[in-house]
Amino acid sequence: MPNTILELSNIFKSFTLGTQQVEIIKGVSFSVNEGDFVILFGPSGCGKSTVLNILLGLEEPTKGEVRFLGKSIYEHDEDGRAQMRKQQVGMVYQQSNWVKSLNVIENVYFPLTLRGMPLELREKMAWEMLEMVDMKQGAYQTPTELSSGQQQRISLARALISDPALIVADEPTGNLDSKASVEIMNLFKEFNKKGKTVIMVTHDLEYLSAATKSINMADGVVIGEYKANDARLKPLIVSKRGKLSVNQKL
Ligand SMILES: Nc1ncnc2c1ncn2[C@@H]1O[C@H](COP(=O)(O)OP(=O)(O)OP(=O)(O)O)[C@@H](O)[C@H]1O
């Protein structure tokens, strides 16, 4: 039996806009098993980032439960959820947030600095991570001096250095040209092959071929869930950089 590490059960989320309550997420359920590469896709505004924020413990759902590593995460207070993220989750966004006073290698080992790990060990682990993402040459530069693709590789190194149970990525290739996108995706695939569990939002549907599970959202609900090699995904994967139009179902 696969080991389920994350489970969202019947999640609802409303936001208050002016005087109105607007329901953005309307009963989303899915699970992520250890070793999965889950891709969440769907039109802009359908609620993908909101779902990621909810499962990261950043945005409390109006209804429903998120279980991560056997615990219901919203039973913890905000500090408890922040600890959970620090220890068990690596995050990669479209645009990286760097500690501006730190160079590349210092940023990569920053999660370990927060844990109070001795400098020598932190440095050793950061060099290993930089090697894996082929960025040793940039170690002493300022992250923002590097290209977007190089910055994403460093982001991935930083996300992985603390050996988290889950990598969460929101459009990690959204800012990249196609060559850099492919390089980043290859790294994600490589780390997933080595056993890392990934959940990623992307608009680049050609990458659905990397997913063990693809989840199609539209207008706050899941409209389709597909295993790897599902024939229904084929037309999307072959259409390079395919994009679904609003509310289109596969
Ligand atoms: N804090 C908030 N307050 C009010 N509305 C919000 C808030 N966060 C998100 N929304 C709304 O929820 C909807 C879904 O947003 P979300 O960012 O989750 O979409 P998305 O699928 O990630 O889109 P994209 O592909 O463009 O990133 C949008 O209409 C957005 O305006």
Ligand SMILES: [Mg+2]
């Ligand atoms: Mg988004």
